[in-house]
Amino acid sequence: MAAPEPYTLDALGPGGPYRARHRETVTDTAGSAVAELSLVPRLFVSRALGALHRAEPLPRERRLAALARAARVFREDEVHGLGYDAYERTVSRVSGIPLAAVRSAADEIADSARRALVGAYGALPGGAVLDWRDGRTRTGSAVWTRRGEVLAVNAAGNHPAPHALWLEALALGFRVAVRPSRREPFTPHRLVAALRAAGFGDDHVVLLPTDHDVAGELLGGADLALVYGGDDVVRRYAADPSVLVQGPGRTKILVTAGADWRAHLDTLVDSVAHHGGMKCVNASAVLVEGDPAPVAAALAERLGALPSLPAEDEKAGLPVQPLDRARALDRHLRERARGTVAHLGGDGVVEELPDGGAVLRPAVFEAPDLRGGWHTAELPFPCVWVVPWSRADGAAALGGSLVVGVLADDAEPADGELIDALVADRTIANVYVGDHPTHWMDRSVPHDGYLGEFLMRSKTVIRG
Incomplete structure (x- = not known):
């Protein structure tokens, strides 16, 4: 034919x-x-x-x-x-x-x-x-x-x-x-x-x-x-x-020490992977007050279960790219991830499809600190950098973001002051406090x- x-x-x-x-x-x-x-x-x-x-x-x-x-x-x-x-x-x-x-x-x-x-x-x-x-x-x-x-x-x-x-x-x-x-x-x-x-x-x-x-x-x-x-x-x-x-969106989520991130794991995963993780409102970094390893491990377990399917499949949840572009993104990711711990994607994110093209699999990397700038990297698939954050780092560590999601207790004075600083930061377009995915939008409120x-x-x- x-x-x-x-x-x-x-x-x-x-x-x-x-x-x-x-x-x-x-x-x-x-x-x-x-x-x-x-x-x-x-x-x-x-x-x-x-x-x-x-x-x-x-x-x-x-x-x-x-x-x-x-x-x-x-x-x-x-x-x-x-x-x-x-x-x-x-x-x-x-x-x-x-x-x-x-x-x-x-x-x-x-x-x-x-x-x-x-x-x-x-x-x-x-x-x-x-x-x-x-x-x-x-x-x-x-x-x-x-x-x-x-x-x-x-x-x-x-x-x-x-x-x-x-x-x-x-x-x-x-x-x-x-x-x-x-x-x-x-x-x-x-x-x-x-x-x-x-x-x-x-x-x-x-x-x-x-x-x-x-x-x-x-x-x-x-x-x-x-x-x-x-x-x-x-x-x-x-x-x-x-x-x-x-x-670029460089959307981030901050998990403070007082927040039970396990109760919000669905929202964390959804923020990273919603509709293929391809939008500027998808979270590309999660900053954790305390040990980031458990958060990274939990994200990797959930994201790793997503199936590799052609984009036209009704159950597809991951993006597909031409093979050469997928391999180029994979090379860029591996270079960018030097110095981090791979929880998912360390062996590559490219999975070829039988009829052509390649699925971009999710990636989760635990970075040792904010100084390396890993948390500012944004890629067009579910790729998230999980990084330790402290009160000394303050709101400045979350600057340059289209959306900042905050899992915190806004009734606590210290958390309230932090949210004040995030809202005041002119380089942050939107602040979502509580259990709201970073891709949340409504026509009646501004996007950027x-x-x-x-x-x-x-x-x-x-x-x-």
């Missing part, structure tokens, strides 16, 4: 779908061709951004209604010839993300579209109004207004869930240009197509796959940009106020601050 023809992923420009002469093959984790992705040239990008700048946003109520319709189209309909079940299995096959995680991410995206108002307006200052016509401006009021008109999104490819965030920009009236990751372009392609089918104009939201050397045209031609990447990307844009960078804090500003209007 002949192999099926690769699926065609056209760019979605202001004039409709566009099939470029320059196309890139998207392969699955076994190396088989799955799709051909059109890569648009620099001129196409600049003209598309010009169209977005000229377009007027839909009225607020129409925007929100269109987002709600898009949620249904994205989650239920056939979009550009791809039904939902085929979509989720294709994403799992190409990205190596466990099928259950893909399904959960799709639900998150649809929920964000339905409830975009909740997330987008979460940043609205209490003293501001949404329209200069509001009666409060007659005596003087703050009016919440956009910092620009066009947002560029240089999207992540490690997981579909981040695509839930930029929908808030559409809710606020921005026009949005998305540059998909060539690693997983199916989710943004489906989402942009669903938004258009639901009522957003072709000049309101576009999909612009490009080579890396054209990406700068996209970011430079927009008013604001949302960029995903590693430490190199964070350093590149750190001083640019028009760019919001979503970098509210996106609206970046997209909007308040200005004073007085009239009458």
Whole structure:
């Protein structure tokens, strides 16, 4: 039987779908061709951004209604010839993300579209109004207004869930240009197509796959940009106020001496391994006040029981990668783990699958101290560093974290002071005290601050 023809992923420009002469093959984790992705040239990008700048946003109520319709189209309909079940299995096959995680991410995206108002307006200052016509401006009021008109999104490819965030920009009236990751372009392609089918104009939201050397045209031609990447990307844009960078999470859990960690072992394991351990909110380090060895041993026993299955299997819980990439990650891990005690993964984390690709097995390493920096290493599978911590190390040892989970007694004065310090630390985005997994999220609270804090500003209007 002949192999099926690769699926065609056209760019979605202001004039409709566009099939470029320059196309890139998207392969699955076994190396088989799955799709051909059109890569648009620099001129196409600049003209598309010009169209977005000229377009007027839909009225607020129409925007929100269109987002709600898009949620249904994205989650239920056939979009550009791809039904939902085929979509989720294709994403799992190409990205190596466990099928259950893909399904959960799709639900998150649809929920964000339905409830975009909740997330987008979460940043609205209490003293501001949404329209200069509001009666409060007659005596003087703050009016919440956009910092620009066009947002560029240089999207992540490690997981579909981040695509839930930029929908808030559409809710606020921005026009949005998305540059998909060539690693997983199916989710943004489906989402942009669903938004258009639901009522957003072709000049309101576009999909612009490009080579890396054209990406700068996209970011430079927009008013604001949302960029995903590693430490190199964070350093590149750190001083640019028009760019919001979503970098590594380096999520951690602190277990204080007074906490019964055994009673919270399920939460510890879930925080590390939830949906394959591939997200920035998965815990990559556990700091223990006291002896870390028992915690490491218990985590290793539980994580080691996870099965190695193809990502598309309903029971899969671990990520799959092409064999060469899996081996490269394994080599990096072994080098990084020098000087630690391996409780799991010391003999390698790569398990080849019969039909191609390799599962990345969990790893648990006990580090001797914080000075070696092992606790700052983050890898795209369940890999956790268990490290001793003391009160002298303080909150600073947990800095630079998207989430810090704390197993402590917040009624104890010393623990209360510690939590005060964690909440005050400007390099820690979220603090979860008690039995809450680090991947916990809710649309009504910020993930890494509210996106609206970046997209909007308040200005004073007085009239009458």
